[in-house]
Amino acid sequence: MTAEDRSALEQLIFSKEFIRSGDPGRKTQDIVFDLRTLKAVFESMKKFNIDYLDFPIMSGKESIVFKAYSRKKPIVVKIFKMSTLRFSNLYLYVQGDRRFENEKKDRSRIVYLWTRKEFINLRTARECHIAVPNPIGFHQNIILMQYLGTAASPSPELRKSSIDMEDAYSQVRESMHLLYTKAKLVHADLSEYNMLTYRNKVYMIDFGQSVSIEHPSAQIFLERDARNVCNFFNRKGIKCDVNDLLSFVTGESA
Ligand SMILES: Nc1ncnc2c1ncn2[C@@H]1O[C@H](COP(=O)(O)OP(=O)(O)OP(=O)(O)O)[C@@H](O)[C@H]1O
Ligand SMILES: [Mg+2]
Incomplete structure (x- = not known):
């Protein structure tokens, strides 16, 4: 692991978003994102050449959206939370969509499927010349896409x-x-x-x-x-x- 990798990972682990108590010394049960997700973040950083995570743009119940840098260009890294993404809700939108009918649907797989679904939907929309952020890739519960905004601030809703x-x-x-x-x-x-x-x-x-x-x-x-x-x-x-x-x-x- 290079020093840069380490600092990005540490920044992620010790950011307030991940640790409920705000005390970095506490054990894993205080980490809001599980270790699987941290591992996935780390793998994505390698796979998509992410230099570092800049700042969290938004943290909600179901996902956390970071501005990050890949090859010196700003991108967005959206991470779906494995534990709080509501299973029954997801099921409603996956079941009945023929494109995803034959997938196994246990808890973690459905979150991965959700991520892939967002990627495919963005790509399809983009191909039809609809203004959506350009999707870059996905890995497990993480999707990467074009960052909309300036260096200082993301575009407003x-x-x-x-x-x-x-x-x-x-x-x-x-x-x-x-x-x-x-x-x-x-x-x-x-x-x-x-x-x-x-x-x-x-x-x-x-x-x-x-x-x-x-x-x-x-x-x-x-x-x-x-x-x-x-x-x-x-x-x-x-x-x-x-x-x-x-x-x-x-x-x-x-
Ligand atoms: N590509 C982007 N560029 C800049 N800001 C973004 C981008 N994507 C998301 N954001 C910011 O992050 C916020 C949350 O993103 P998004 O709506 O995709 O996630 P979410 O509401 O948590 O999704 P979900 O409801 O599926 O959990 C947006 O309202 C926006 O402010
Ligand atoms: Mg939203």
Whole structure:
């Protein structure tokens, strides 16, 4: 292990995100991320030439997102937490998606599958020219992707963005349309929290739960997405009607 590897790993292990007590001397039960994940982080660092982890951008119940550097360029490393990612919730989005039907689905495998699903969904969306972070790779419960933001700060979520909201809405509509008609996917957790604005463009993120349009609950998820989007834009003073949006997205209004 080089000194650089070691410092990155130490930085990770001793960051507050990993240790509940804040006391680095405590034993492994205090580490929020299990050792399997630490090992996976370390393997990913080798596999994808990650120089070091810069800072955690966000730490939620289910994942932690780091800004990192690979070959001197900023990237994002998103790590799904093995223990708190809710199994039953995941199952709902994996079961019924023909692309993942024949996979074994025990606890850790479903988290790995979730990670791979986010990667595949991002890649598919990207191939259909939808504004999403470019996926770089994945390893177990870790996914790497393009970093959206400046050296100093990550791009803001749409809810905190100063982008022109009229323009943002037309971009979101178009992306939802391409996602449905070309990528044949429904995001299934779309909201002002899961869109970032970068250089005046609205990017969709967080595709772990996204499903094929063939999924038995796809329509329900799509309607929920449309309601979230309209609620947000209506609050911002932009006219957004859920039924109009749905027919635009599915291409029925053409
Ligand atoms: N590519 C990116 N570039 C910059 N910031 C990002 C990027 N991806 C994620 N983020 C930041 O991290 C936050 C969390 O990311 P994301 O929504 O993918 O994870 P999450 O909400 O924890 O996902 P899940 O609900 O599946 O656990 C985002 O709201 C955003 O602020
Ligand atoms: Mg999110």
